[in-house]
Amino acid sequence: MASFNVPDIVVGRLPVYLRVLNYLLAEGRQITSSQELGDRLGISSAQIRKDLSHFGEFGKQGTGYDVLFLRDQLKQILNVDREWKAILIGAGDLGNALAHYQRFADNGFDMLAVFDNDPDKIGKPLGRYTVKSIDDLESFITENQIEMALIAVPAAAAREVAARLIDCGVKALLSYAPITLAVPQGVRVQYIDPVTRLQHMAYYIGSGDK
Amino acid sequence: MASFNVPDIVVGRLPVYLRVLNYLLAEGRQITSSQELGDRLGISSAQIRKDLSHFGEFGKQGTGYDVLFLRDQLKQILNVDREWKAILIGAGDLGNALAHYQRFADNGFDMLAVFDNDPDKIGKPLGRYTVKSIDDLESFITENQIEMALIAVPAAAAREVAARLIDCGVKALLSYAPITLAVPQGVRVQYIDPVTRLQHMAYYIGSGDK
Numbered sequence: 001m002a003s004f005n006v007p008d009i010v011v012g013r014l015p016v017y018l019r020v021l022n023y024l025l026a027e028g029r030q031i032t033s034s035q036e037l038g039d040r041l042g043i044s045s046a047q048i049r050k051d052l053s054h055f056g057e058f059g060k061q062g063t064g065y066d067v068l069f070l071r072d073q074l075k076q077i078l079n080v081d082r083e084w085k086a087i088l089i090g091a092g093d094l095g096n097a098l099a100h101y102q103r104f105a106d107n108g109f110d111m112l113a114v115f116d117n118d119p120d121k122i123g124k125p126l127g128r129y130t131v132k133s134i135d136d137l138e139s140f141i142t143e144n145q146i147e148m149a150l151i152a153v154p155a156a157a158a159r160e161v162a163a164r165l166i167d168c169g170v171k172a173l174l175s176y177a178p179i180t181l182a183v184p185q186g187v188r189v190q191y192i193d194p195v196t197r198l199q200h201m202a203y204y205i206g207s208g209d210k
Numbered sequence: 211m212a213s214f215n216v217p218d219i220v221v222g223r224l225p226v227y228l229r230v231l232n233y234l235l236a237e238g239r240q241i242t243s244s245q246e247l248g249d250r251l252g253i254s255s256a257q258i259r260k261d262l263s264h265f266g267e268f269g270k271q272g273t274g275y276d277v278l279f280l281r282d283q284l285k286q287i288l289n290v291d292r293e294w295k296a297i298l299i300g301a302g303d304l305g306n307a308l309a310h311y312q313r314f315a316d317n318g319f320d321m322l323a324v325f326d327n328d329p330d331k332i333g334k335p336l337g338r339y340t341v342k343s344i345d346d347l348e349s350f351i352t353e354n355q356i357e358m359a360l361i362a363v364p365a366a367a368a369r370e371v372a373a374r375l376i377d378c379g380v381k382a383l384l385s386y387a388p389i390t391l392a393v394p395q396g397v398r399v400q401y402i403d404p405v406t407r408l409q410h411m412a413y414y415i416g417s418g419d420k
Binding site for chain 1: 384
Protein backbone atom coordinates (compact mmCIF):
# COMPACT_ATOMS: atom_id res chain seq x y z
CA MET A 1 0.00 0.00 0.00
CA ALA A 2 3.06 2.27 -0.13
CA SER A 3 2.24 5.41 -2.07
CA PHE A 4 4.76 7.05 -4.32
CA ASN A 5 5.90 10.56 -3.59
CA VAL A 6 5.38 10.40 0.16
CA PRO A 7 8.49 11.92 1.76
CA ASP A 8 10.43 9.41 3.83
CA ILE A 9 10.32 11.75 6.82
CA VAL A 10 6.51 11.53 6.73
CA VAL A 11 6.65 7.73 6.58
CA GLY A 12 9.01 7.83 9.55
CA ARG A 13 6.42 9.67 11.65
CA LEU A 14 3.62 7.17 10.98
CA PRO A 15 4.94 4.57 13.47
CA VAL A 16 4.96 7.28 16.15
CA TYR A 17 1.33 8.14 15.33
CA LEU A 18 0.54 4.44 15.49
CA ARG A 19 2.23 4.18 18.88
CA VAL A 20 0.25 7.03 20.42
CA LEU A 21 -3.00 5.63 18.98
CA ASN A 22 -2.22 2.33 20.68
CA TYR A 23 -1.79 4.18 23.98
CA LEU A 24 -5.12 5.96 23.45
CA LEU A 25 -6.82 2.61 22.76
CA ALA A 26 -5.27 1.15 25.91
CA GLU A 27 -6.74 4.10 27.80
CA GLY A 28 -10.17 3.21 26.42
CA ARG A 29 -10.42 6.27 24.19
CA GLN A 30 -12.63 6.13 21.10
CA ILE A 31 -12.22 9.58 19.53
CA THR A 32 -9.18 11.83 19.20
CA SER A 33 -8.16 14.93 17.28
CA SER A 34 -5.10 16.13 15.43
CA GLN A 35 -4.81 18.70 18.23
CA GLU A 36 -4.63 16.01 20.92
CA LEU A 37 -2.23 13.87 18.92
CA GLY A 38 -0.06 16.92 18.33
CA ASP A 39 -0.06 17.81 22.02
CA ARG A 40 0.99 14.29 22.96
CA LEU A 41 3.74 14.23 20.34
CA GLY A 42 5.01 17.78 20.60
CA ILE A 43 4.26 18.56 16.95
CA SER A 44 1.64 20.77 15.37
CA SER A 45 -1.84 19.52 14.57
CA ALA A 46 -1.39 20.95 11.06
CA GLN A 47 1.65 18.72 10.56
CA ILE A 48 -0.31 15.65 11.58
CA ARG A 49 -3.24 16.49 9.28
CA LYS A 50 -0.83 17.12 6.41
CA ASP A 51 1.05 13.87 7.01
CA LEU A 52 -2.15 11.83 7.11
CA SER A 53 -3.57 13.58 4.04
CA HIS A 54 -0.95 11.80 1.91
CA PHE A 55 -2.86 8.60 2.51
CA GLY A 56 -6.52 9.60 2.50
CA GLU A 57 -9.28 11.14 4.60
CA PHE A 58 -9.35 9.65 8.10
CA GLY A 59 -11.50 12.08 10.07
CA LYS A 60 -14.21 14.66 9.68
CA GLN A 61 -13.81 18.35 10.37
CA GLY A 62 -15.14 18.98 13.87
CA THR A 63 -15.65 15.35 14.87
CA GLY A 64 -12.04 14.18 14.96
CA TYR A 65 -10.64 10.72 14.34
CA ASP A 66 -12.01 7.37 15.36
CA VAL A 67 -9.01 5.97 17.26
CA LEU A 68 -9.50 2.32 16.34
CA PHE A 69 -10.19 3.08 12.67
CA LEU A 70 -7.18 5.37 12.31
CA ARG A 71 -4.97 2.87 14.15
CA ASP A 72 -6.04 0.08 11.80
CA GLN A 73 -5.59 2.29 8.74
CA LEU A 74 -2.05 3.18 9.83
CA LYS A 75 -1.24 -0.49 10.41
CA GLN A 76 -2.42 -1.22 6.88
CA ILE A 77 -0.48 1.68 5.37
CA LEU A 78 2.70 0.58 7.17
CA ASN A 79 2.13 -3.07 6.19
CA VAL A 80 2.16 -4.09 9.83
CA ASP A 81 -1.36 -5.55 9.77
CA ARG A 82 0.49 -8.86 9.33
CA GLU A 83 3.30 -10.75 11.05
CA TRP A 84 6.91 -10.20 10.01
CA LYS A 85 9.52 -12.92 10.49
CA ALA A 86 12.83 -11.67 11.81
CA ILE A 87 16.10 -12.97 13.20
CA LEU A 88 18.77 -11.51 15.43
CA ILE A 89 22.49 -11.77 14.74
CA GLY A 90 24.69 -11.30 17.79
CA ALA A 91 24.19 -12.78 21.27
CA GLY A 92 26.31 -10.30 23.25
CA ASP A 93 24.98 -7.84 25.84
CA LEU A 94 22.91 -5.97 23.29
CA GLY A 95 21.70 -9.20 21.64
CA ASN A 96 20.64 -10.40 25.07
CA ALA A 97 18.57 -7.26 25.62
CA LEU A 98 16.99 -7.55 22.16
CA ALA A 99 16.23 -11.25 22.63
CA HIS A 100 14.28 -10.36 25.77
CA TYR A 101 12.49 -7.35 24.26
CA GLN A 102 8.78 -8.12 24.44
CA ARG A 103 7.67 -5.26 22.19
CA PHE A 104 8.84 -6.97 19.00
CA ALA A 105 6.29 -9.78 19.43
CA ASP A 106 3.66 -7.34 20.75
CA ASN A 107 3.89 -5.43 17.48
CA GLY A 108 3.88 -8.38 15.11
CA PHE A 109 7.63 -8.83 14.67
CA ASP A 110 8.22 -12.51 15.26
CA MET A 111 11.86 -13.01 16.21
CA LEU A 112 12.48 -16.62 15.25
CA ALA A 113 16.12 -17.20 16.13
CA VAL A 114 19.37 -15.73 17.46
CA PHE A 115 22.72 -16.41 15.81
CA ASP A 116 26.32 -15.96 16.93
CA ASN A 117 29.77 -17.14 15.85
CA ASP A 118 31.13 -17.66 19.38
CA PRO A 119 31.45 -21.38 20.26
CA ASP A 120 30.92 -20.43 23.92
CA LYS A 121 27.50 -19.00 23.09
CA ILE A 122 26.24 -21.41 20.43
CA GLY A 123 23.83 -23.96 21.87
CA LYS A 124 23.35 -21.96 25.07
CA PRO A 125 19.97 -20.52 26.11
CA LEU A 126 19.28 -16.81 25.59
CA GLY A 127 15.82 -15.86 26.81
CA ARG A 128 13.41 -18.17 24.98
CA TYR A 129 16.03 -18.97 22.34
CA THR A 130 18.90 -21.38 21.99
CA VAL A 131 21.71 -19.54 20.24
CA LYS A 132 22.30 -20.95 16.77
CA SER A 133 25.58 -21.10 14.89
CA ILE A 134 26.12 -18.44 12.25
CA ASP A 135 27.01 -21.38 9.99
CA ASP A 136 23.30 -22.20 9.89
CA LEU A 137 22.28 -18.67 8.90
CA GLU A 138 21.63 -19.26 5.22
CA SER A 139 19.66 -22.48 5.60
CA PHE A 140 17.52 -21.02 8.38
CA ILE A 141 16.66 -17.88 6.40
CA THR A 142 15.73 -19.86 3.33
CA GLU A 143 13.67 -22.48 5.17
CA ASN A 144 11.81 -19.90 7.27
CA GLN A 145 11.47 -17.16 4.66
CA ILE A 146 12.98 -14.54 6.96
CA GLU A 147 12.37 -10.98 5.75
CA MET A 148 13.98 -8.84 8.47
CA ALA A 149 17.14 -9.05 10.56
CA LEU A 150 18.55 -7.20 13.53
CA ILE A 151 22.34 -6.87 13.47
CA ALA A 152 23.95 -6.65 16.90
CA VAL A 153 27.52 -7.65 16.06
CA PRO A 154 30.73 -5.58 16.28
CA ALA A 155 31.35 -3.07 13.49
CA ALA A 156 34.16 -5.20 12.08
CA ALA A 157 31.75 -8.09 11.44
CA ALA A 158 28.69 -6.14 10.34
CA ARG A 159 29.51 -5.84 6.61
CA GLU A 160 29.99 -9.56 6.16
CA VAL A 161 26.87 -10.38 8.16
CA ALA A 162 24.82 -7.87 6.15
CA ALA A 163 26.10 -9.28 2.86
CA ARG A 164 25.15 -12.82 3.87
CA LEU A 165 21.68 -11.71 4.98
CA ILE A 166 21.08 -9.82 1.74
CA ASP A 167 22.33 -12.75 -0.35
CA CYS A 168 19.65 -14.93 1.26
CA GLY A 169 16.89 -12.46 0.45
CA VAL A 170 16.50 -10.52 3.72
CA LYS A 171 14.94 -7.19 2.74
CA ALA A 172 15.21 -5.07 5.89
CA LEU A 173 18.20 -4.68 8.21
CA LEU A 174 18.14 -2.88 11.54
CA SER A 175 21.79 -2.46 12.44
CA TYR A 176 23.18 -1.56 15.85
CA ALA A 177 26.75 -1.76 14.48
CA PRO A 178 28.29 1.73 14.28
CA ILE A 179 29.15 1.57 10.60
CA THR A 180 27.34 2.46 7.38
CA LEU A 181 26.37 -0.57 5.28
CA ALA A 182 26.03 -0.62 1.51
CA VAL A 183 22.79 -2.26 0.45
CA PRO A 184 21.40 -2.87 -3.02
CA GLN A 185 18.18 -1.39 -4.38
CA GLY A 186 15.17 -3.04 -2.82
CA VAL A 187 16.87 -3.61 0.54
CA ARG A 188 16.24 -1.18 3.42
CA VAL A 189 18.64 -0.48 6.23
CA GLN A 190 18.22 1.59 9.38
CA TYR A 191 20.75 2.27 12.09
CA ILE A 192 20.61 2.63 15.83
CA ASP A 193 23.74 4.25 17.27
CA PRO A 194 23.29 5.95 20.64
CA VAL A 195 26.66 7.71 20.37
CA THR A 196 25.61 9.65 17.27
CA ARG A 197 22.41 10.63 19.10
CA LEU A 198 24.33 11.96 22.10
CA GLN A 199 26.66 13.87 19.76
CA HIS A 200 23.68 15.32 17.93
CA MET A 201 22.31 16.68 21.21
CA ALA A 202 25.74 17.89 22.36
CA TYR A 203 25.72 20.25 19.38
CA TYR A 204 22.75 22.09 20.85
CA ILE A 205 23.26 21.91 24.58
CA GLY A 206 26.99 22.61 24.38
CA SER A 207 26.67 25.79 22.37
CA GLY A 208 26.20 27.92 25.48
CA ASP A 209 29.66 26.92 26.70
CA LYS A 210 31.60 28.55 23.90
CA MET B 211 29.90 26.82 18.37
CA ALA B 212 26.40 25.93 17.18
CA SER B 213 25.48 28.06 14.19
CA PHE B 214 22.00 29.36 13.72
CA ASN B 215 20.02 28.38 10.67
CA VAL B 216 21.68 25.02 10.18
CA PRO B 217 18.89 22.51 9.51
CA ASP B 218 18.63 19.87 12.21
CA ILE B 219 18.87 17.13 9.59
CA VAL B 220 22.32 18.47 8.63
CA VAL B 221 23.41 18.51 12.28
CA GLY B 222 22.21 14.92 12.53
CA ARG B 223 24.55 13.83 9.74
CA LEU B 224 27.66 15.36 11.30
CA PRO B 225 28.12 12.53 13.85
CA VAL B 226 28.02 10.05 10.98
CA TYR B 227 30.72 12.02 9.14
CA LEU B 228 32.71 12.08 12.36
CA ARG B 229 32.33 8.32 12.70
CA VAL B 230 33.63 7.59 9.20
CA LEU B 231 36.54 10.00 9.69
CA ASN B 232 37.48 8.08 12.84
CA TYR B 233 37.49 4.87 10.81
CA LEU B 234 39.70 6.50 8.16
CA LEU B 235 42.11 7.67 10.89
CA ALA B 236 42.18 4.15 12.33
CA GLU B 237 43.09 2.90 8.86
CA GLY B 238 46.01 5.34 8.83
CA ARG B 239 44.53 7.57 6.14
CA GLN B 240 45.59 11.23 5.99
CA ILE B 241 43.58 12.64 3.08
CA THR B 242 40.06 11.96 1.93
CA SER B 243 37.51 13.50 -0.43
CA SER B 244 33.81 14.23 -0.38
CA GLN B 245 33.56 11.54 -3.06
CA GLU B 246 35.14 8.90 -0.84
CA LEU B 247 33.08 9.94 2.19
CA GLY B 248 29.96 9.82 0.07
CA ASP B 249 30.81 6.37 -1.25
CA ARG B 250 31.32 5.07 2.28
CA LEU B 251 28.10 6.62 3.51
CA GLY B 252 25.86 6.02 0.53
CA ILE B 253 25.14 9.71 0.02
CA SER B 254 26.25 12.13 -2.68
CA SER B 255 29.53 14.04 -2.47
CA ALA B 256 27.56 17.21 -3.23
CA GLN B 257 25.44 16.62 -0.13
CA ILE B 258 28.52 16.26 2.03
CA ARG B 259 30.13 19.41 0.65
CA LYS B 260 26.89 21.33 1.15
CA ASP B 261 26.48 20.08 4.71
CA LEU B 262 30.05 21.02 5.64
CA SER B 263 29.78 24.42 3.94
CA HIS B 264 27.38 25.50 6.70
CA PHE B 265 30.35 25.52 9.06
CA GLY B 266 33.26 26.77 6.98
CA GLU B 267 35.84 25.74 4.41
CA PHE B 268 37.49 22.45 5.36
CA GLY B 269 39.18 21.36 2.15
CA LYS B 270 40.60 22.69 -1.08
CA GLN B 271 39.22 21.96 -4.52
CA GLY B 272 41.32 19.16 -5.97
CA THR B 273 43.28 18.29 -2.83
CA GLY B 274 40.49 16.98 -0.63
CA TYR B 275 40.20 17.03 3.14
CA ASP B 276 42.87 16.46 5.77
CA VAL B 277 41.24 13.64 7.74
CA LEU B 278 42.61 14.61 11.16
CA PHE B 279 41.85 18.28 10.69
CA LEU B 280 38.28 17.68 9.52
CA ARG B 281 37.72 15.17 12.31
CA ASP B 282 38.88 17.68 14.91
CA GLN B 283 36.79 20.44 13.37
CA LEU B 284 33.69 18.26 13.48
CA LYS B 285 34.36 17.39 17.11
CA GLN B 286 34.57 21.08 17.88
CA ILE B 287 31.41 21.93 15.94
CA LEU B 288 29.51 19.14 17.73
CA ASN B 289 30.91 20.19 21.12
CA VAL B 290 32.37 16.73 21.62
CA ASP B 291 35.97 17.95 21.94
CA ARG B 292 35.30 17.69 25.69
CA GLU B 293 33.96 15.08 28.12
CA TRP B 294 30.23 14.87 28.84
CA LYS B 295 28.97 13.49 32.13
CA ALA B 296 26.00 11.17 31.81
CA ILE B 297 23.96 8.74 33.87
CA LEU B 298 21.78 5.78 33.02
CA ILE B 299 18.33 5.18 34.51
CA GLY B 300 17.17 1.58 34.36
CA ALA B 301 19.16 -1.56 35.15
CA GLY B 302 17.06 -4.08 33.22
CA ASP B 303 18.22 -6.04 30.17
CA LEU B 304 18.68 -2.91 28.09
CA GLY B 305 20.31 -1.02 30.96
CA ASN B 306 22.71 -3.92 31.34
CA ALA B 307 23.68 -3.68 27.65
CA LEU B 308 24.13 0.10 27.89
CA ALA B 309 26.18 -0.17 31.10
CA HIS B 310 28.59 -2.46 29.24
CA TYR B 311 28.72 -0.38 26.05
CA GLN B 312 32.32 0.68 25.62
CA ARG B 313 31.67 3.22 22.86
CA PHE B 314 30.22 5.81 25.24
CA ALA B 315 33.55 6.20 27.04
CA ASP B 316 35.49 5.86 23.77
CA ASN B 317 33.64 8.92 22.47
CA GLY B 318 33.91 11.11 25.54
CA PHE B 319 30.58 10.25 27.18
CA ASP B 320 31.45 9.42 30.74
CA MET B 321 28.67 7.31 32.23
CA LEU B 322 29.04 7.93 35.93
CA ALA B 323 26.25 5.90 37.49
CA VAL B 324 23.28 3.58 36.94
CA PHE B 325 20.00 4.01 38.83
CA ASP B 326 16.99 1.76 39.36
CA ASN B 327 13.98 1.63 41.68
CA ASP B 328 14.00 -2.16 42.14
CA PRO B 329 15.22 -3.16 45.63
CA ASP B 330 16.50 -6.42 44.12
CA LYS B 331 18.83 -4.48 41.81
CA ILE B 332 19.93 -1.60 44.05
CA GLY B 333 23.37 -2.21 45.52
CA LYS B 334 24.12 -5.03 43.08
CA PRO B 335 26.97 -4.86 40.55
CA LEU B 336 26.20 -4.08 36.90
CA GLY B 337 29.35 -4.06 34.80
CA ARG B 338 31.70 -1.59 36.46
CA TYR B 339 28.82 0.02 38.37
CA THR B 340 26.96 -0.65 41.57
CA VAL B 341 23.30 0.11 40.90
CA LYS B 342 22.18 3.16 42.86
CA SER B 343 18.72 3.83 44.26
CA ILE B 344 16.55 6.21 42.25
CA ASP B 345 16.03 7.99 45.57
CA ASP B 346 19.58 9.30 45.24
CA LEU B 347 19.01 10.63 41.70
CA GLU B 348 18.65 14.31 42.53
CA SER B 349 21.59 14.55 44.91
CA PHE B 350 23.88 12.66 42.51
CA ILE B 351 23.00 14.86 39.54
CA THR B 352 23.53 18.02 41.52
CA GLU B 353 26.80 16.93 43.12
CA ASN B 354 28.25 15.63 39.85
CA GLN B 355 26.83 18.25 37.49
CA ILE B 356 25.33 15.64 35.19
CA GLU B 357 24.31 17.03 31.80
CA MET B 358 23.00 13.98 29.92
CA ALA B 359 20.92 10.96 30.83
CA LEU B 360 19.95 7.72 29.14
CA ILE B 361 16.45 6.52 30.02
CA ALA B 362 16.00 2.75 29.86
CA VAL B 363 12.89 2.33 32.02
CA PRO B 364 9.41 1.09 31.03
CA ALA B 365 7.16 3.57 29.20
CA ALA B 366 4.92 3.91 32.26
CA ALA B 367 7.84 5.27 34.33
CA ALA B 368 9.57 7.37 31.67
CA ARG B 369 7.60 10.60 32.12
CA GLU B 370 8.26 10.82 35.84
CA VAL B 371 11.95 9.96 35.39
CA ALA B 372 12.32 12.58 32.65
CA ALA B 373 10.62 15.23 34.80
CA ARG B 374 12.97 14.52 37.70
CA LEU B 375 16.03 14.66 35.45
CA ILE B 376 14.94 17.94 33.90
CA ASP B 377 14.14 19.44 37.31
CA CYS B 378 17.75 18.79 38.33
CA GLY B 379 19.14 20.51 35.26
CA VAL B 380 19.85 17.60 32.89
CA LYS B 381 19.84 19.09 29.41
CA ALA B 382 19.86 16.07 27.08
CA LEU B 383 17.79 12.90 27.33
CA LEU B 384 18.26 9.81 25.20
CA SER B 385 15.16 7.76 25.82
CA TYR B 386 14.66 4.09 24.97
CA ALA B 387 11.14 4.18 26.43
CA PRO B 388 8.53 3.92 23.64
CA ILE B 389 6.69 7.10 24.52
CA THR B 390 7.00 10.76 23.54
CA LEU B 391 8.24 13.00 26.35
CA ALA B 392 7.38 16.67 26.77
CA VAL B 393 10.50 18.71 27.46
CA PRO B 394 10.85 22.46 28.05
CA GLN B 395 12.81 24.84 25.83
CA GLY B 396 16.53 24.34 26.25
CA VAL B 397 16.26 20.60 26.89
CA ARG B 398 16.88 18.14 24.05
CA VAL B 399 15.39 14.69 23.77
CA GLN B 400 16.05 11.91 21.29
CA TYR B 401 14.39 8.51 21.08
CA ILE B 402 15.54 5.04 20.22
CA ASP B 403 12.66 2.67 19.48
CA PRO B 404 13.55 -0.33 17.31
CA VAL B 405 9.87 -1.16 16.73
CA THR B 406 9.20 2.15 14.97
CA ARG B 407 12.28 1.50 12.81
CA LEU B 408 11.07 -1.94 11.77
CA GLN B 409 7.63 -0.48 10.99
CA HIS B 410 9.25 2.27 8.93
CA MET B 411 11.02 -0.36 6.82
CA ALA B 412 7.91 -2.55 6.59
CA TYR B 413 6.21 0.31 4.75
CA TYR B 414 8.69 -0.06 1.91
CA ILE B 415 9.43 -3.75 1.76
CA GLY B 416 5.81 -4.78 2.26
CA SER B 417 4.40 -2.75 -0.57
CA GLY B 418 5.00 -5.49 -3.11
CA ASP B 419 2.63 -7.77 -1.23
CA LYS B 420 -0.52 -5.80 -1.83
